[in-house]
Amino acid sequence: MLKVSNFRGGYRKGVAVVDGLQIDLRQSAVTSILGSNGAGKTSFLRGICGLLPWRTGEVELNGERLDRLAPHDIARLGVRMVSEGRGTFPTLTVEENLKVGGYGLSAPVLATRMEREFNRFPRLYERRGQIAGMMSGGEQQMLAIARAMMSDPRVLILDEPSQGLAPIIVDQIFDLIPRLTQEGVQVLLVEQDVGRGLEVSEQAVVIEKGRATLSGPSRELLADPRVRESFLGLS
Amino acid sequence: MEDVLVYGLLRGGIYALAAFGFSLVLGVIGIVNFAHGALVVFGGLLTQYLAVKFGVPYAAAMIGGALGTGLLGAVIQRLFVARTFTLEPLMVLVQTFGIATVVTELGTLGWGSEERMLRLKTGLPPGFMLGDTFVPSFDLVVFAVSLVSAAVLFVVLGRTEFGRAIRACRDNRESAQLSGINLGRTFEKTMFLSGTWAGLAGAMFVTLSPVAPYMHFSWTVDSFLVITIGGLGSMLGALVGGLVFGVLSFGASFYAPTIAPAITFGVLLVFLVFRPQGLLGAGPAIRK
Amino acid sequence: MNFVSMAYAIRTGPVRNQLLCLAVFLLVVALCPLVMNDYWLRLMVFVFVNIGLASSWNLIGGFGGYASFGHGVFFGVGAFAGAVGMVRFGLPLPAVMVIGGALSAALAALFVPVFRQKGLYFALSTLAVMLVFETVLQRWTFTRGLRSYDLGWTLAPSLPLEGFFYLFLGLLGLIVGSIIVVVRSKIGYALHAIRKDEVLASSIGVRTTKYKAITFMISAAWPGVLGAAFAPFLAYVSVQSVFDVSITLNMILITIFGGAGTVIGPIVGGIALSIIDQIAWGNFLEYHRLIYGALIVAITTLHPGGLASVFWGWVERRRSAAKPVPRPSAPGHPPTSAPRRA
């Protein structure tokens, strides 16, 4: 259960990009974060993962404080992010990418998990010897998700997973998200396609200028006129 | 002609050995380590010191010298480079230049400024004829050790989790961190590896030719040349670059000794302008 | 008007203020020969040359973000132009200074293809050019010396020591003045854009190659002029003495030490390092290199922005302490402190 309270953070000392955010994932399996460009969505996600140069406030995972930890420790405690633009290791093979995802695990565990991910993404199995940098965007997105899943995370953060992908691949990704939650993973999703993001999520938060201005069950937000106007282009 | 080729290749083995660490650090941490040559010299002198002062057998002294140098590298990373490597690369260049000066001066204070050499009694015949070329057997041993240790490095980088972590950090720092890899520790290990191989190069070289603290800068420049020819940040490139550079510099100082530096640096310039990725360059792996 | 606000006003005010400030500084320094003996005068000349060289380097390396690792080549070419011109052809000092500057600028123009390279590649290319030139000038009989076995040039000092003092002081004024003007000109803004994000700069229509070439030529011409003037001062010019790697390294060190990408940086750095140098040299014979190296490590590790950033940090703090509302960003484009990459 990820809980964030009074979170501030940014890139330059004294300039807050995220300014006093409160988010409580509770039982929500998938939570969507909405906001216009530059609202601080990505910065917020990076802040949770410990990647912002400065941050204050509290980040709690099942009662454990994460806000003072280094990014790699946060990752080991089960918060994994698939960053915008995938962030695969281009010169490593698919297998090696997955192994890095399971960094620190013993060889047998690594083998079972890898098999599981290959079952989930048969495409990756076909390309397991391939250098990641040579693969298509969709394949890289799958690889990035599989790599994050290698560690059996408790929270999976997806930043713009559909960006730059062909519609058919986007469909596959969104089909996948509910299935992931069945394995006990909570998903935190930032998606430019707000409609889709809301469809797939249970709860949603709207961020403006680094502050949460609106939050609630996704279905309600989908009906909210403000959301419809500013994000869905409907009136 | 064959002489030049053979001797050049033999020398190239050591150049490659010295350049591996330089290339690794450049690729992974993204810095040019001006103290690299000082590490090579330090490794050579440490080996010589262990062997002569304590009568340690050469193989052990060599390993001790290499690991000691690796440790020095890791300490440099932890205390100094870790604080600056995210800044402009120029800053680290100046910083490591300062570190090179300090290491060299401390080495001079401890060991003196005189050239030292480690003479081994191997019991091998002095050499054998390869066609018309006389190949000193000890040179060949050193060359073989260079290749074997290069192979070890390839295995470490290519097949182990440690190596994967290093390569992951090289490819994408942030994703590596998000996968639970401790960036700081990995960089320290990278520097350790780099120092170890630099020390190994020094440990080999001190058995062939005298070594003294003041010689550090030419090792740094030579490593530069090797990886520019071979390709920045690529291990295989460093090996190939080392061998090519060995032949090139040997040929230049054989056929035109007085303008040899101009020839080698001229070739470097040609590479930089027309083929900046080198012979086997990784290209995109280099950030800046 | 207190000191802090004055410093701030000079930094952000019109170019005229900075030039005025420079003129006052030069006038004060010009009085030095009244109280100094020959040694200190000679030392001052070295400091002027060092600051002049560092300031020139700073233009392309600090403001442009293109670190040249072979900038010493321009000084060396200038010094050889001075030596060959004066000894072989009997030219007067002003003539060889012009020739030295022109040759260096012309040499810099040849670097245009290298400008495609970024960062490290650029640094390496310039280093290689320097080492090639070093060997060529050493081997070429025309530049080698008068007699076939000579390796260097002996020059009669063409001015008394005070003469050299004022010559180099004047040159320093010209160099720093020209940099103040250039930095606040169109070129300066282009450089700023190039340094921040070159791709972006060229995409919004900044002709990056043109501005880089102009900047590089200016930053090469001054060391050429300095080198030519330095030749008769040194009285003995050889490849060993004017192509030393330490000349380039000093330019970089002084700039970084004082603060790269600021006008004041090389001046402060040059003075500070000279003082340290003198103290270490005179008193810690066995350890002076160690002290010098340790100092470089200390400053780069603890204060990567150099002395200038320490000073401006202090000014900013004093200002924000004086005014309750901190301003989000300073007007103009003030010197960047600690150039961090995002």
Add this chain to the structure above:
Amino acid sequence: MLDRAAIPRRPSRRAVLKGGVLGAGALAVGVALPRIAGAAGGADGVVHIGASLPLTGPYEKVSRICKDAFDFWTRTYDGKMVVAGRERAVKWTIYDDENNASRAAQLTEKLISDDKVDLVVGTYGTDTVLAQGAIVRKHGRVFVQAGASSIRVDEELGGHTAFTANGRVGTYCAGAMDFLASRTPKPKKLGLVIMDDPVYHEIGQGVKDKCKQHGIDVVTEVVLPMNVQDLRPTALKLRGAGQLDIVYNTGWDVICIKLAEEMSAIGVNPKAFVGGHLTTSPVVKETLGSKMQGIIGSTVWLPQFKYRDDKYASAQEFAEKFKATYGYLPTYQAAFSYILPYIYQQALREADPQDPFNPKTLRDRLSRLDLKDTIWGPVSFDERGRIRRDAAPAVQWTGDPAAAVIVAPADMAESAGVYPKPAW
């Protein structure tokens, strides 16, 4: 400044480091300031001698020997020097010129104008001595030096500014070449290795002249840049010249060691190997080990030489005392460095008490100086200020452990010498 306060502040290592650096800096300034203040002005009753040496760089090792020898002279005379009939304390000021000409000039200026030294002794290296001489000349002073033996010193500074206590380099090879020419079978072919610097060209020219005189062919000549690293290409070149009788390398210690090493590695075995600038320093012997056997060096001074002075009954005694103090046998650089202050001492003994260091009278006294017995041998200067001295004797390393014995000229020879030398 809210967020700054909110960040946990532990006393960072950075702060500790910073404190350390500041403390060290303050200490350094504290130590230095009184000395700077004290340095100005030559104190009365003290002879202030100034020098610079290339204490960092390629000549570092040699210059340490020179520095020890200055110190040894001071110890020998109890830190005192008789000037104008009165014993005065001696104070040395030595700087590091890093083998850099412009720095040498600057430091010499400092010694003369700022430290106001009474006497200047020369540094080591041709470029630096020439640069130094230009400054000394500008002040109308004189200096004694032995660190540059090139003929250029005579041309540019001799007779008015510089007194050179070392013989011309062109004659360095005479002992070795005469010795080799008298062997049977007579050597016919010589390979010459010259470093690309005027001094070494001068030595090389001397070798060529001797070859012409003795009817020896110079079959190959390799010119090497001063910063040469790898000597194997040179060894290969020598091998390409066929069976050589003599290889003459003009270079200094490391160059000779590296060349010997590479020649032995690829099986180039000349009948004689001469190291033109190979010193008798222990490092050379240690580094070359058994390969030292039969190598010939030309040295301008050895403890075996039959020299003596007012403090030491023989050069041997001088060498032993020196070794007891510094742990190594003095090389010729040690001897010529020792002699520099010694020469001043002899010249100034009966100087005018009113103005003992007057350059004009000092110049006259130096040019009239005629010392029969010194550790360095007879000392007198010709009209170019050069010591009257020729033909450096040749030594050869033989025995186990290898020791240098004089083999030429005949009147000094301790041994008949070995030719051809044993293969590496």
